[in-house]
Amino acid sequence: MLLLMALFAGALITLQAGINSQLGVLLKNSLMATVVAFALSILVSGLALISFTSQWPNWSDVRAVPWYLWFGGVISATGVGLFYFLIPKMGVGAMMSYALTGQLVLAVLASHFGWFGLPQVSLNQAKLIGLSAMIAGLVLLNR
Structure with a gap:
């Protein structure tokens, strides 16, 4: 849910x-x-x-x-x-894709460093691959 x-x-x-x-x-x-x-x-x-x-x-x-x-x-x-x-x-598609990528990058960093009093979740290889895939997707979406 x-x-x-x-x-x-x-x-x-x-x-x-x-x-x-x-x-x-x-x-x-x-x-x-x-x-x-x-x-x-x-x-x-x-x-x-x-x-x-x-x-x-x-x-x-x-x-x-x-x-x-x-x-x-x-x-x-x-x-x-x-x-x-x-x-x-x-355009809404391009803006949302860039905004989502910015949100995810900051979310991963904020989690890794425990910023804003958030629970600390270490950055690992899987997260880096996921972020890289998001950025590659962003490039493809906005061609």
Whole structure:
């Protein structure tokens, strides 16, 4: 079930990127499309938070969060904005293939070094072969 949910999440990312990049084209402003997407995300996430959260963090839990973890939204806004800007120029297939490759390379490095407090999973030959195959696939997909 988790695998299906992960595949569905990936499909939703491609769908929203394509839809919102077209919104940016029609509005002639990819940043406006980014703001619209995040405003609606705040609304939907806020309603879900209020509806489904039974236990809220206390103030000491909030203060214990490392400062840099509060800046994920800046990274999200930058990444999403770049998607909406680049898709009309590159096409959704090319953009998603490059983005996925970037995600996988960073994921392997983050796992190997245990960045962001993630469990450490060593880089091995199989992972290097898999990444190489992804990069080869990227080249073939974008010919």
